[in-house]
Amino acid sequence: xxxxxxxxxxxxGMAVAAAFGVGLLGHAQAADPLKVGFVYIxxxxxAGWTYQHDQGRLQMEKALGDKVETKYIENVPEGADxxxxxxxxxxxxxxxxxxxxxxxxxxxxxxxxxxxxxxxxHATGYKMGKNFGNYNARFYEGRYLNGVIAGKMSxxxxxxxxxxxPIPEVVMGINAFARGARSVNPKAEVRVIxxxxxxxxxxxxxxxxxxxxxxxxxxxxxTDSTAVVQAAEEKGxxxxxxxxxxxxxxxxxxxxxTTHQWGKYYTDTTQAVLDGxxxxxxxxxxxxxxxxxxxPLNASVPADVKAEVEKLEGEMRxxxxxxxxxxxxxQDGKTRVPAxxxxxxxxxxxxKYFVEGVAxxxxxx
Amino acid sequence: xxxxxxxxxxxxxxxxxxxxxxxxLGELITEKxxxxxxxxxxxxxxxxxxxxxxxxxxxNPYLGVLAGMAAGALMSLLFGLLTLTFMANQVASGLALAxxxxxxxxxxxxxxxxxxxxxxxxxxxxxxxxxPYIGSALFNQQSLVYFSWALLAGVIWFLYKSRAGLILxxxxxxxxxxxxxxYPVIRIRYLxxxxxxxxxGIGGAFLSVFYTxxxxxxxxxGRGWIALALVVFATWRPLRVMVGAYLFGxxxxxxxxxxxxxxxxxxxxxxxxxxxxLATILVLVLISRNQQTIRLNSPQxxxxxxxxxx
Numbered sequence: 302x303x304x305x306x307x308x309x310x311x312x313x314g315m316a317v318a319a320a321f322g323v324g325l326l327g328h329a330q331a332a333d334p335l336k337v338g339f340v341y342i343x344x345x346x347x348a349g350w351t352y353q354h355d356q357g358r359l360q361m362e363k364a365l366g367d368k369v370e371t372k373y374i375e376n377v378p379e380g381a382d383x384x385x386x387x388x389x390x391x392x393x394x395x396x397x398x399x400x401x402x403x404x405x406x407x408x409x410x411x412x413x414x415x416x417x418x419x420x421x422x423h424a425t426g427y428k429m430g431k432n433f434g435n436y437n438a439r440f441y442e443g444r445y446l447n448g449v450i451a452g453k454m455s456x457x458x459x460x461x462x463x464x465x466x467p468i469p470e471v472v473m474g475i476n477a478f479a480r481g482a483r484s485v486n487p488k489a490e491v492r493v494i495x496x497x498x499x500x501x502x503x504x505x506x507x508x509x510x511x512x513x514x515x516x517x518x519x520x521x522x523x524t525d526s527t528a529v530v531q532a533a534e535e536k537g538x539x540x541x542x543x544x545x546x547x548x549x550x551x552x553x554x555x556x557x558x559t560t561h562q563w564g565k566y567y568t569d570t571t572q573a574v575l576d577g578x579x580x581x582x583x584x585x586x587x588x589x590x591x592x593x594x595x596x597p598l599n600a601s602v603p604a605d606v607k608a609e610v611e612k613l614e615g616e617m618r619x620x621x622x623x624x625x626x627x628x629x630x631x632q633d634g635k636t637r638v639p640a641x642x643x644x645x646x647x648x649x650x651x652x653k654y655f656v657e658g659v660a661x662x663x664x665x666x
Numbered sequence: 667x668x669x670x671x672x673x674x675x676x677x678x679x680x681x682x683x684x685x686x687x688x689x690x691l692g693e694l695i696t697e698k699x700x701x702x703x704x705x706x707x708x709x710x711x712x713x714x715x716x717x718x719x720x721x722x723x724x725x726n727p728y729l730g731v732l733a734g735m736a737a738g739a740l741m742s743l744l745f746g747l748l749t750l751t752f753m754a755n756q757v758a759s760g761l762a763l764a765x766x767x768x769x770x771x772x773x774x775x776x777x778x779x780x781x782x783x784x785x786x787x788x789x790x791x792x793x794x795x796x797x798p799y800i801g802s803a804l805f806n807q808q809s810l811v812y813f814s815w816a817l818l819a820g821v822i823w824f825l826y827k828s829r830a831g832l833i834l835x836x837x838x839x840x841x842x843x844x845x846x847x848x849y850p851v852i853r854i855r856y857l858x859x860x861x862x863x864x865x866x867g868i869g870g871a872f873l874s875v876f877y878t879x880x881x882x883x884x885x886x887x888g889r890g891w892i893a894l895a896l897v898v899f900a901t902w903r904p905l906r907v908m909v910g911a912y913l914f915g916x917x918x919x920x921x922x923x924x925x926x927x928x929x930x931x932x933x934x935x936x937x938x939x940x941x942x943x944l945a946t947i948l949v950l951v952l953i954s955r956n957q958q959t960i961r962l963n964s965p966q967x968x969x970x971x972x973x974x975x976x
Contacts, residue, residue, distance in 0.1 A: 347780040495935035501887040
């Protein structure tokens, strides 16, 4: 069976490659396609950060057809190798390059200076230049919506959160989740376990099991594997996935989740480069820009909760609701954002405190 | 509540320590014969992917364990071929094997990444499992947890009570003397290396079939290296390997519980995550600091190639 499957795969692969080769020859005579390169931090795999970027690449390829030719390089560490890979792409005719991890930032900057005719896009960073833009997603919006569901549906009022590192990006998500839950359930509390790794399925699972054994009946994670959702399925509690829809790992457990959708952004940006209208920008898109979508709710979510989530989602789309609209009070009772004001993007980017509703302490430094 | 918390920590500690014990005891036998195989990380990865694939096709987790064992043995056979037959440098070959195994497992494992396995039910030992406080944690466990205990007993008996174990140790101490009184040094080293590889394969299969049940690239996440370090810090003594493995697992699990309890801790989580390593090294160094016993227990010819003069 296995052999046959591999054979079929290999055969289709060859057929596709052949077709592609023929296609390339055809184009050489017509207009040259725009060569677009993608640099990924990890293998594409089946779920997670890089998988979502690759889905975006495929969507873009589908939308723009033979106007583009894409290539990806996976598993590129955030070191000197990254600069080599990016420069290699730039010097071999790739005139648009998406670099999809924070640690590539300084290398992207350097290559951008050397190749003024190449457009470079860097995900999750903050630097930019004439031919060098950055983009990121407001995933905390999805987290807030997930928090609302968790707050409504939790029986123990204990919500577990398996988190990678105590940096603003992660802290922001925890706070949004807690605020969502608290907005509908003032007794809800979020407990956080740091595993100090983006990716260690064994440890993520242990952390999830620990939270479950301490009473959490809703868990979510800011790590890269599917282990947390799987652990929830096994123990009969509920989970919210992150990055990708992990429904097949927890068909009963997964109530919803927060996913990154890069397809539309990649299509629009690439089209702008094709049209010659691209300008360097710093984009932070959310639900409104369809960069963040929540996973369709599980059938077990009651209709009233569903209605509430859809209402909030609609308000986010209309731009009338912000998960960090004041008052934002931290866990020590200090008001960080007064009532009537909305948190600024820069405050979000430097968030180093937990809001009320998070039971675990965050060391202030 | 207190009782169930203690029981939960104990249970999780045993599970977390098990792959380390199995891999480290296998490596201990290899090293006792004088062979230093640093390829455990890659061997575990190969065992994990083979175990997952076999369980996926057969539906039987124990066939998965067998497949993991076979894959691990195959990896160590490659190592043996390089270092024992072709006399390549053991350290370099071992490191190469570690990197190669992780990469090859990722390549082979591509089609299995989206799949899941049924969780394997625990084996409940009647009567013993009813002991208050510790019973359900100790005796309602995964079968491989019991296997690791049996393996420990077996390794101790083999090394210190059996004739074959004495010969194995002799080969590790002084291959030239062992050779001169007629023992086939290279063959014994091959067998010890194969055993180490097979155990590393089982440890890997435990991760992908019993522990997480899933396969993803890089899932071993350094456990192979920890197992290698345990052997050295335990000064090549089997019982201390187990102590070290449980200590490591225990501190890791306990710090997770402390974090999850919502206690107000003013300790950075990074430090908490480093605790298992610190505690294990500290305790093992303290209990094994006697220079003479270290000399007695460490195999003298470790890592040195031996070419029998015909």
